[in-house]
Amino acid sequence: MSTLETVIQVLNGVCGAEEGEITSDLDLFEEGLLDSFGTIQLLMELEERFGVSLEIGEISCQLIATPEKIAQLIREAQA
């Protein structure tokens, strides 16, 4: 599974969506899918799934606005 696919899978769980509904360029904040506590849950699950450490103090909503941007962030954290 690609990084993006895994990110979308995690998001499905956090947002209660079905497979195929969350697209790579969906704006998660615009659509009201994530609030601050949802964001924390998402970041914690991403850390667990990818075995990376994400520093929330350095993450802005802009950086994680879409699944594609999140995948990019994960790839950078893995590098």
Added chain:
Amino acid sequence: MLVLEKLREHGEKGRIALVNREKQLTYQELDMRSDAFAAWLLATLGEDRTPVVLYGEKEMDFLCCLLGTLKSGRAYVPIDRAVPRERATRILEEVHPKVIVDFGGLSPQTEAQVLDPSKVAELLTRPLEVPVPRERWVHGEDVVYILFTSGSTGTPKGVPITVSNLENFYWGLLPWYPKEEGGVILHQISYSFDVSGCAVYVGLARGMTLFTVDKEMTREYEELFAQLGRSGLTLWASTPSFAELCIQSGLFQEALLPNLRQFLFCGEVLTHTLCDALAHRFPRAQVINTYGPTEATVLVTAVEVTDRMREDDSRSIPIGRAIPGVQLRLEDKDGTLIPGDGREGQLVILGPSVGPGYFGRPDLTEKSFFQDLVTGLRGYRTGDLCYRAGELYYYCGRADNQLKLNGFRVEVEDVEQNLQKLPNVSRVAVVPVREGEKVQYLAAFLLLQVPDGLTPLKRSIQLKRQASALLPDYMIPRKFFAVDAFPLNVNGKVDKKELARRLQEGEV
């Protein structure tokens, strides 16, 4: 009222009352601006003492208007801008205010005078020849604020609190504050939630600087931590949820807040996990846990969390012992006193912290408030289940459907009643999803009137949009599931345990 009396004294010492990003307000400015607002209210309303509604968030002038209202001898009703128009309107209909200060663009349809931010700014700078005399200030049994909390009928209920209630709160909490005046206290909690009183009523009386963290800041963690790093915080007062959010960042540690000596928690369950993390990240800071319902003025118990409490996983972190002036007892279901240790019962609060009751609701007041015949003290039955071990009380849960979600008090029925109003919704069951000791989020199960042909995500987005017209964000469920039928329990009621199980097992 002490906080009003002390403004001038702190002003003369050149202290700073409030910081919001790059802006700051001195005690002297706060004193003068609140005086100007009080003078305007007195001139405009005369002897009419109807409460003043303050709608907004953490605007600097909010605090000036709040204290100014009190100096004019009136109570204020704070409504957070997170509260949508429909819900705010219902509060206005109960209060019938003559003046509404509108920082949040509510623009209500009303006969009251509505002051927008620029009008307020103008009023607050009007020069005053003599300060408003103390005799005009609120005192004794006068109401200071009316807070509207989630009510199980779907309509918020008002809780008034008096000057003498707040006096007991002040003296009860004081021993937990630094002995020296001054310092910087976190000001993150909304004015419409009474725990903000730790900053407003004790912090300001002690000459502390209120360091503002508003909603905008908590949305951008980068900004939040940059601000915290510049704050010089000495006392952290918040709900555990906010600290839990911060602790997800590795930056949240002593190096970021080198002056921090105390954490004061209120408003929901404090977990061992958070206490452990704080002990590790802030080895020099004391952690204080407290408990109290809005009806009995912010908090009525407190305790310093010791290493032993933190390490003892066999029981929860205690909510503490009664603060001075407060008496506590436990009652069983028929109101019989429970003596001794270890047995669970409803916590009953007695003493001068207990408020007068519910605003305009003698029926509700009579159910929970009473005058104790033996002691002559005013009492309040909390609906919270606790047990005792020596002087310490331990929280066990609610006797009803009220819960704490990210620090907010929420009645499950309130959420249900409001979701029920949405177009195409026929029936709703809201289920709290728990993880360990805490409610993580709400999930809503819905019967639709007609199939909507939407995918779950699209439906969820649509329902959240619709719900945001009726409910504040924190009351809107994170997940929505359309079902064909509800599982029923033996009594023929919706089986919420079964719904919770399906969620947990991923069967939705």
